[in-house]
Amino acid sequence: MIYTSTARAADLAANGEENNPFVAFENVGASATLSGVATLADGAAANAFTGTTYDYWLPVVPVSGACGIIMQLPTARNCSFAAIAAHNLSDLGGGVRLYNSPDGVTYTQITNVITPSDNAPIAFRLPASGNARQYWSIWFSGLTQDDPLYVGVAFLGDELVMPRRFYQGYAPVLQPTEVALQSNVSEGGNYVGSSVVRRGSTLQAQFNHLSPSFVRGDDFQAFQTAFNTGQPFFFGWRPQKYPEDLHYCWRTGNAIRPENTGPKDFMGCQFSARAYDE
Numbered sequence: 001m002i003y004t005s006t007a008r009a010a011d012l013a014a015n016g017e018e019n020n021p022f023v024a025f026e027n028v029g030a031s032a033t034l035s036g037v038a039t040l041a042d043g044a045a046a047n048a049f050t051g052t053t054y055d056y057w058l059p060v061v062p063v064s065g066a067c068g069i070i071m072q073l074p075t076a077r078n079c080s081f082a083a084i085a086a087h088n089l090s091d092l093g094g095g096v097r098l099y100n101s102p103d104g105v106t107y108t109q110i111t112n113v114i115t116p117s118d119n120a121p122i123a124f125r126l127p128a129s130g131n132a133r134q135y136w137s138i139w140f141s142g143l144t145q146d147d148p149l150y151v152g153v154a155f156l157g158d159e160l161v162m163p164r165r166f167y168q169g170y171a172p173v174l175q176p177t178e179v180a181l182q183s184n185v186s187e188g189g190n191y192v193g194s195s196v197v198r199r200g201s202t203l204q205a206q207f208n209h210l211s212p213s214f215v216r217g218d219d220f221q222a223f224q225t226a227f228n229t230g231q232p233f234f235f236g237w238r239p240q241k242y243p244e245d246l247h248y249c250w251r252t253g254n255a256i257r258p259e260n261t262g263p264k265d266f267m268g269c270q271f272s273a274r275a276y277d278e
Helices: 006-014 045-049 218-228
Strands: 002-004 022-024 033-036 067-077 081-087 095-101 122-125 133-141 151-157 180-185 191-198 201-210 233-236 246-251 267-275
Touching: 002 006, 006 122, 022 081, 033 045, 045 151, 067 151, 081 133, 081 233, 081 246, 133 151, 201 246, 218 233
Parallel strands: 002 122
Antiparallel strands: 022 233, 033 067, 067 133, 081 122, 081 151, 095 133, 180 191, 201 267, 233 246, 246 267
């Protein structure tokens, strides 16, 4: 689920980009000094910043029912995107919000508390400027002491908004798309049931009519490098209209290779990705 701050929504609308696809791939939280509550064995906060979904931050939830990850960045900076994935917050009935601070002492709450209805990825889109801070916190509340909260992915950084929208040809992931069945048939030829032996989701995105300056620019080139080398990323294809369509993805298939497509000197590219599906 994608939650957009009022200020960010106004900026996006002013530029006509409120429904443009975005990717978020450079996690500055991975370079932060991390702190927060005590954790269970092998459940360090650093686990949530490896990009993988199999190792978790495992906090010891205190009697207050609130805990979080505090990130001290090397220097103060603005961050326009924060997210979590591979979590069980909904199962525990908890909520999540963001704070930041200039000094690590006085913190300001910068988002509302979000209490999710499922364990799908959650993202916050924040103002793209005017909010530079050195300390950031992803904070969880509404829990019960010693609840078995886990978070596999925590992200802080920026998003890259694509300059063009999709209008056709994109298949949204509404249910798992990769489902293999093992069907059981009796000797008499009767169907006696099936079992799911594999499930998951894949998606494909096609970008058209991109200017050469955008494709050759530093931001897109950084994404191309990250994608091609297998780094995971968050992806939303039409964030205002379908905020629930948020995916934590990684490359499957071919590398991104932009090509000249016309008309004029426009370029295009595509990618295929596998989406995390708990």
